[in-house]
Each structure stands twice: as C-alpha cells, then as structure tokens.
Amino acid sequence: MSFYKFNHVKVSAISVVVPEHEISIYDEAMYYDNNIKKIDRMRKIVGFFKRRTADEDVTPSDLAIAAANNLFEEQSIEKGSIDALIYVHQKLSYPGPVDAYEIHHKLGLSPDCICTSVLQGCAGWVYGLFLCSQMIESGGIKRILLLNADTPSVGINIKDRNLAPIFGDGGSATFIEFSEEQIESFFGVSTFSSGFDTIISPAGGCRLRYNHNLPPDDPFNAPLVDKFTSKAGYLTRLMAGHMDGDAVFEFTMNKVPEQIKSVLSFSGYKHSDIAKCCLHQANKQIVQTVACAAGFSIEDAPCSVFENYGNNTMCSIPSVLSEILSKEESKLETKPYLCSGFGNGLVVATAILDLKNTFSSGIKNFEKDADFKTRSQWIDYWKSKVAGKI
Numbered sequence: 001m002s003f004y005k006f007n008h009v010k011v012s013a014i015s016v017v018v019p020e021h022e023i024s025i026y027d028e029a030m031y032y033d034n035n036i037k038k039i040d041r042m043r044k045i046v047g048f049f050k051r052r053t054a055d056e057d058v059t060p061s062d063l064a065i066a067a068a069n070n071l072f073e074e075q076s077i078e079k080g081s082i083d084a085l086i087y088v089h090q091k092l093s094y095p096g097p098v099d100a101y102e103i104h105h106k107l108g109l110s111p112d113c114i115c116t117s118v119l120q121g122c123a124g125w126v127y128g129l130f131l132c133s134q135m136i137e138s139g140g141i142k143r144i145l146l147l148n149a150d151t152p153s154v155g156i157n158i159k160d161r162n163l164a165p166i167f168g169d170g171g172s173a174t175f176i177e178f179s180e181e182q183i184e185s186f187f188g189v190s191t192f193s194s195g196f197d198t199i200i201s202p203a204g205g206c207r208l209r210y211n212h213n214l215p216p217d218d219p220f221n222a223p224l225v226d227k228f229t230s231k232a233g234y235l236t237r238l239m240a241g242h243m244d245g246d247a248v249f250e251f252t253m254n255k256v257p258e259q260i261k262s263v264l265s266f267s268g269y270k271h272s273d274i275a276k277c278c279l280h281q282a283n284k285q286i287v288q289t290v291a292c293a294a295g296f297s298i299e300d301a302p303c304s305v306f307e308n309y310g311n312n313t314m315c316s317i318p319s320v321l322s323e324i325l326s327k328e329e330s331k332l333e334t335k336p337y338l339c340s341g342f343g344n345g346l347v348v349a350t351a352i353l354d355l356k357n358t359f360s361s362g363i364k365n366f367e368k369d370a371d372f373k374t375r376s377q378w379i380d381y382w383k384s385k386v387a388g389k390i
Contacts, residue, residue: 003266004187009133010179013077013359015070016322017063017366018052018170018309025049025165028158047284047303051168051310053153057374058366059093060149063171065106066366068147071173072107074361079107084114084135084144088128088314090121090344091151103147114141121199122280122343124148124314125172126351130187132176146174150313155241159234162245166283168310171366172318186267186352188259195346198247203238210239248346252286256342257293263350264295264338271295274352275335276324280342281306281316290340309363317341325360 025039025048032038042048054063064087071077085107087100094102100117109115120127128146135141149171156163203224204210211218216225227235236242256279264271277296279287284303291301305312305319312319317339324330324337333356340350373381384390 002189003263004130004133004189005267006133006137006185006187007182008179009136009185010177010183011129011174011353011355011358012177013071013075013175013361014318014322014325015067015074015173015361016170016315016319016363017066017070017172018168018312018319018363019054019058019063020365021053021055023051023053028165031159031161043307045285047287047307048165049307051153051165052170052312054151054169054366057372058151058169058368060089060091060151060169060171061087061093061099061103062368062372063151063169063366064089064147064149064173065103065171067149067171067173068103068107068145070361070364071145071175075175075359077175080110082109082113082143082145083141084132085109085147086116086118086128086132086144087147087149088118088120088124089149090119090124090313091154107145109145120314120347121345122282122311122313122316123341123345123347123349124150125174125317126187126339126341126349127189127347128314129174129176129351129353130189130349133185133187136176136178141178143175143177146176148172148174148314148318150315152311152313157234157236157240160230160232160236162232163241163243166311168312170309170312170315170319172315172322174318183354185354186263188263188266188348188350190255190259190348192251192255192346192348195247195251198244198251198346199241199344201239201241208238248343249286251346252282252290252342253293255346256290256340256348257295259348259350260290260294260338260340263352267352269336269352273335274300274338275333276320276337277301278317278320278324278337278339280313280340281311281320282342283311313343314341319363321355321358322360322363325355325358326362
C-alpha cells in the first residue's frame with residue numbers, strides 16, 4: 001500500500017446539491033408484489049428508503065456548477081484567486097475532454113486557472129482531494145476548486161431491483177487552499193485492477209463502439225443493443241451498465257477495512273481519536289459492516305445519506321460531511337474525520353482530514369437558473385451553432 005502525508009492543505013468549504021425529485025421505495029411496491037413487510041425489512045437491513053434523481057435535461061456538470069455557485073455566494077470566494085479547477089466525474093455531457101472547460105466558462109474563471117477532468121467512480125471525492133493536495137503541497141498552486149458530480153440513476157432499468165433502488169444523483173464543490181499553519185492530512189490509495197470489469201458498461205466506448213452511421217439493426221450495432229437476460233433475471237443490453245455484485249461485495253469486505261486500518265496506523269491515530277468514520281454510501285448494510293470490520297462502532301459510521309438520498313457515488317462522502325459539518329455542534333469538534341471511498345476500478349482511497357474549520361452549507365436542492373436550457377433547446381442551439389447561424 002502507498003501512503004501520503006500533507007502538512008499545509010486546508011479543506012475550507014464544502015457544498016452539495018441534489019435534484020428535487022424524490023423517489024421512495026414505497027412508491028415502487030409493485031416491484032415487490034406490494035409486500036410492505038418485505039420493503040420494511042429491506043429498509044431496516046439495507047437502508048432502502050428515498051433517493052433523488054435528475055430529470056432528462058440535467059447533466060452531472062449542471063449539478064457541479066450549482067454546487068460551485070453556492071460556495072461562491074456563501075463564502076464570497078474571489079473567482080480570480082482560483083488557480084485550478086479539477087472536475088471528477090464518470091459521465092460525459094460531450095464526447096471528449098470538454099466538460100471541465102464548459103464548467104470553467106460558465107463559472108467565469110480566469111484564463112490562468114488550470115482546468116482538467118478526472119474520470120473516477122465512487123472513490124472520486126477522496127481521489128480528487130488526494131490529487132489536489134499533491135498540487136498544493138508542491139508549492140505552485142494555492143487555491144483549487146474540486147468539483148464532483150454524477151447521475152448514476154440515468155439509464156438504469158427500473159425493473160433492475162439490484163441497482164435501481166440504490167442510486168441517487170448529486171453534485172459537490174470543495175474549496176481547498178494552501179495554509180501557512182500546519183494542517184495534517186493522511187492518504188492511502190490502492191488499485192485492484194484485476195476487478196476492472198466488475199462495474200462496467202461493456203459497449204458504447206471504443207472497444208465495442210456503436211456506429212451512428214448505421215441503423216440499430218445493422219449487424220455491427222445489433223449485438224450491442226439486442227436484449228438478453230442478465231444473471232439477476234431482467235432484460236438488459238451490452239450498452240447498459242453492469243455490476244458483478246458478488247465480486248464487488250468481496251472486494252469491499254476484504255480490501256476496504258484493511259486499508260482503513262493501515263491508514264490509521266500510518267497516521268499514528270487510534271480509533272478513539274477519530275470524530276466519525278465517513279464511508280462511501282454504498283448502502284446501509286455495507287457501511288455498517290465495513291465500519292465494524294475496520295474497528296469502528298455502528299454509531300461512528302453515519303449512513304443517513306444513503307437512506308435519504310441514495311448512493312450518489314463520488315458525492316456520497318461530501319454529502320455525509322455536509323450533513324455533519326452543517327450542524328452547530330460540529331464546530332466544537334476537534335478530532336479529524338476518516339473518509340474512505342471505494343468502487344470502479346477497483347480502487348480504495350482513504351483519507352484522514354482535519355476539518356475543524358471547514359464550512360458546510362449542508363445539502364441543498366438543485367435549482368435551474370434562468371439560463372438553463374432544456375434538451376430540445378440544446379438541440380436547436382447546436383443545430384444553429386454547427387450550421388453557422390449563431
């Protein structure tokens with residue numbers, strides 16, 4: 001395992017937004033034979049309850065921009081002082097490395113602000129924070145805006161009861177800056193790439209590309225869109241996302257607690273020195289099982305974010321922190337927080353962070369601004385743009 005320590009990186013502020021549309025597991029009783037007792041049991045054990053999902057007009061970058069604007073408004077951050085924008089995501093608004101630059105433009109950041117995208121999944125917030133900490137500790141970068149956003153609910157078959165009840169959408173913004181005073185943080189990042197194919201969309205990329213110049217039933221495209229029965233018994237396509245639940249569970253139970261304990265040992269902290277164990281909100285059962293395996297109590301590992309918002313992948317840890325840090329009593333907390341994200345790759349990223357002076361605006365509803373374009377408006381815009389009419 002590789003471990004890292006940083007001494008002058010301050011996490012100054014965190015903002016999280018989620019879509020307004022809320023789905024309750026009880027709204028989907030028809031998928032459980034209207035057996036309310038069964039749903040109650042699932043809610044108690046796994047934590048299924050509510051999740052937030054974006055409508056067809058909203059992209060991850062929209063959520064990221066909203067979270068960033070909340071920070072600018074609430075913390076009076078001078079945009080011209082931002083040295084770098086790091087956008088961590090796994091779904092693209094446009095093919096190619098464009099999304100981060102669209103965000104840079106819409107936020108009105110300086111041409112001198114370095115800007116790039118990082119493709120990551122559920123470990124994305126801790127992974128992004130690790131990259132930002134390296135940049136700041138190097139001495140050349142002073143202030144970074146880290147954005148994370150995902151809409152994992154998009155494209156999931158509603159009948160897939162393994163995935164559909166789990167995922168919610170969200171966006172987060174984290175403002176990170178150099179501190180003259182010593183602020184210690186500790187990281188561990190481990191990659192178990194033999195499991196790269198356990199969470200994956202097999203088709204649609206360059207490996208099994210879809211040729212848009214051919215009809216769907218052409219022999220080149222047909223195997224990618226033809227339906228077949230999944231292991232779980234529902235109809236699916238190679239173009240859809242797939243997860244080997246058994247393999248992911250084994251990875252999570254074996255590798256994540258091991259790394260958490262190793263990072264604790266590296267830092268010199270004991271379990272009792274940690275304020276909260278903030279884990280990626282895969283589901284309630286996994287959060288509590290991993291926490292206990294790593295030596296923490298169930299009470300030390302919050303899971304209300306999963307119960308109220310669903311698993312919003314890379315935004316789940318900032319969501320947990322936002323809930324905690326927005327409470328008045330958190331201002332009296334001096335202990336560091338342990339955060340661990342794990343998922344696609346397979347990768348585990350764990351951090352121990354000093355957050356005693358970190359601002360949080362809580363978890364807010366995403367609101368479309370006056371300039372927000374619908375899908376049909378974007379279609380008209382791009383047709384006019386490509387035709388040279390605007």
